[in-house]
Amino acid sequence: MDAVEPAPEKAPRGRPRSATSHQAVLNAVARLLDEQHQDYETLTIEGIAAEAGVGKQTIYRWWSTKAAVLLEAILTGHVKMHIGEVDDTGDLREDLSRWVQVLRTNLFDAQSVSLARALVSAAIIEEVNLEDYLTQNELELTAMPYKRLIAEARRGGLRSDADVSAALGALVYPIILRLISGVTPEPEWFDALVDVVVNGVGR
Missing domain, CATH: 1.10.357.10 (Tetracycline Repressor, domain 2)
Known part of the structure; x- marks a missing residue:
């Protein structure tokens, strides 16, 4: 058998x-x-x-x-900072101004401050280049305005020699610094920040 x-x-x-x-x-x-x-x-x-x-x-x-x-x-987005999309109405200054004011309302709370401090602490301890992480990964705080800036560049709304990465850093890094400090800037501070960025790269 x-x-x-x-x-x-x-x-x-x-x-x-x-x-x-x-x-x-x-x-x-x-x-x-x-x-x-x-x-x-x-x-x-x-x-x-x-x-x-x-x-x-x-x-x-x-x-x-x-x-x-x-x-x-x-x-990787498992821990979120609840960042909203940047609208694209065709007016870069207005779109970024609205976005940063939403950040001021929604982001500057105890939990987000703690999270921002944790991100910086982790980057320092792990000896990584935080700027590389912020610009190369889909971190919401940078991904949202980056997409809007790229869209503006593609339609010819930025100077031909404009550095989008530098513009992104000029917009986001001061916000991160204020977030880490735990101090909520006045609305006028955010508007002035947007003016600096848009005047620097816009036509």
Whole structure:
């Protein structure tokens, strides 16, 4: 009697365990910051592991410090700063002015200040170039005005020699600095900032 060949095992469904755990950790960081209102100082590897339902060694498999975990969570959009889109009405100055005033209303709160400080702290600890991260990744605070500036450049609304990256930095970095300081500027300060940027690159 011929031997019966065992049936081949079915491949497990779903995402690989490592990828699932990786996402669980990033989601856990988001919950700890957004829902439980922890800040960088109170955030711990132990707390992240417990929230994610993984062991500490699972976290250390991908990240060397909590700063590295937080940096990836922010830059991949798991942790959001609730930045709105920049409208495109055809008037760059007006569009940017409205956007920065929305930022003043929605962004300058205790949670966002803590998050901005955490981003800078994580970048310093991990010894990364924060400017590169801000300009090369889809971080909402830079992605939204960048898209608007690029659209303006494509329709010929900016000088031909205008440096869009420099204009983006001139607009966003002062806002980040004020955000980290915890001081909410007056509406006139934001309007003046937009004037500087638009006058610098506009036709």
